[in-house]
Amino acid sequence: MxxxxxxxxxxxxxxxxxxxxxxxxxxxxxxxxxxxxxxxxxxxxxxxxxxxxxxxxxxxxxxxxxxxxxxxxxxxxxxxxxxxxxxxxxxxxxxxxxxxxxxxxxxxxxxxxxxxxxxxxxxxxxxxxxxxxxxxxxxxxxxxxxxxxxxxxxxxxxxxxxxxxxxxxxxxxxxxxxxxxxxxxxxxxxxxxxxxxTINVPRRLTSEDIKGRQSFFNRLYKTVAWKLVSAGGFGPNLNHSELLGNSIESLKSTLDIAFVPLKELADLPQNKTSLENIVCELRCQAVYLGMGCGKTKENAKAVASREAIKLFLKKKVVVRICKRKYCGRDVEDLVLLDEESRSPNLPPALNNPLDLI
Structure with missing residues (x-):
């Protein structure tokens, strides 16, 4: 400097x-x-x-x-x-x-x-x-x-x-x-x-931030399960984006979508092809659901939705407080995981999670 x-x-x-x-x-x-x-x-x-x-x-x-x-x-x-x-x-x-x-x-x-x-x-x-x-x-x-x-x-x-x-x-x-x-x-x-x-001390996430959200995702788990049955199960021909979006809307909530060029994420492993230049992150009620890369926004959203739907194939989904990278430093984030997940390898956040809660 x-x-x-x-x-x-x-x-x-x-x-x-x-x-x-x-x-x-x-x-x-x-x-x-x-x-x-x-x-x-x-x-x-x-x-x-x-x-x-x-x-x-x-x-x-x-x-x-x-x-x-x-x-x-x-x-x-x-x-x-x-x-x-x-x-x-x-x-x-x-x-x-x-x-x-x-x-x-x-x-x-x-x-x-x-x-x-x-x-x-x-x-x-x-x-x-x-x-x-x-x-x-x-x-x-x-x-x-x-x-x-x-x-x-x-x-x-x-x-x-x-x-x-x-x-x-x-x-x-x-x-x-x-x-x-x-x-x-x-x-x-x-x-x-x-x-x-006047310096603001960063907010710390607590169990109170999890309680209400866990109740919502318990209901979302059942909704997604019924829609998967109606669609004939999870598969490559399933419109994952549509299924996830409709399930969330049926519970009077919204799917939050963020896009960022892949080259702007220094913390993301650069092992993607030159065509996969858009990153998409999905959230609902400030909880991270999944991330995907693609050559267009729709492709990236489809990949992220597929990763999110995979969580609902397990016996149970849980909201947990996890550490993620944001701008080169560790931050706390609310993340949706299957109950068997112990130490998830999470990609860096596109936005500061604490600003979204």
Missing amino acids: ATEDEVSEFLSQNRETAAWAESLRGACETDKLWRHRREFILRNMSDFCVVGELPQNLDSNHKGLDRLIAYSMVWCNHVFTGCRYPHPVMEKVLKMAETIKVIDAPVRTTRDELVSKVKKRGIASSNEGIEDEHFKKQRSADGTCMKTAGQPSNVVTSCSDAQRTDAGYYQPATQERRNSRECNQQTVKGQLQSSVN
Whole structure:
């Protein structure tokens, strides 16, 4: 993710991650600043959170994400508002942002550069006077500056009223300023916690999701059985799509059909012929029934329907919670199986199953 285009492409292919990252954006954060801070967070996510998983239970304090957010704000404050921090903190964030290219960052004159220019001109002036004038202009241009405590995991705090020494540390403020700083600290902390709490924790499937659906599929099992008898049994000349669709409609439900080009499913074994370029997935009441490939949508639907009908040739069908691949990661799904099936080898899902329930 070294360029903006690569970040945009990554987020377009990982919509759940994109939505999660967007929840970390500050309410008053500009598009430009957020674009760079978002890249900083995404590039360093694996060092602070479990690889392949978004942080869970963030409302109970996720220390890794808290640290990453603090580092991202430190880096943006340094790049875009000219703030300086203790050397270990600066060294850490600059290393974390080594491959991030910022071509439109503002350019500012440091105190040392200003003093050097004054000396070259031969102007007689004390360091104190130069420092005061410089920081008046700096505060006027930037509004506020930000700082962190010695431990980088702490929350970023506002320090617009404090003065800074040559090394980047801050001089003690008056009691009134300290009170103001503590108030600002609580405000920023609240904003960070609010952002953290807005991340949606993925829903987990339970036995309650199975109960009502199992009752429906028990009735569907009997309906399909009667229609198979009327059609002369299961065979190659049977219109599997029509039989399955009519059986489901007779129970006042619908057959949900999804199609995707075979080449777009990276997790699907590429052992099909070049003619089988369409994948069809069948569901009913958000329960996966079967999948098939074909050269047309009708062919793919027919293959998927035949695989689904095969389930009803067993003694009993059951709805179970199984793991399937979706966008390269494991997700939970409701799957219809025969009662003897133990560890089914399921193909990847075309859509996120949890979005369908």
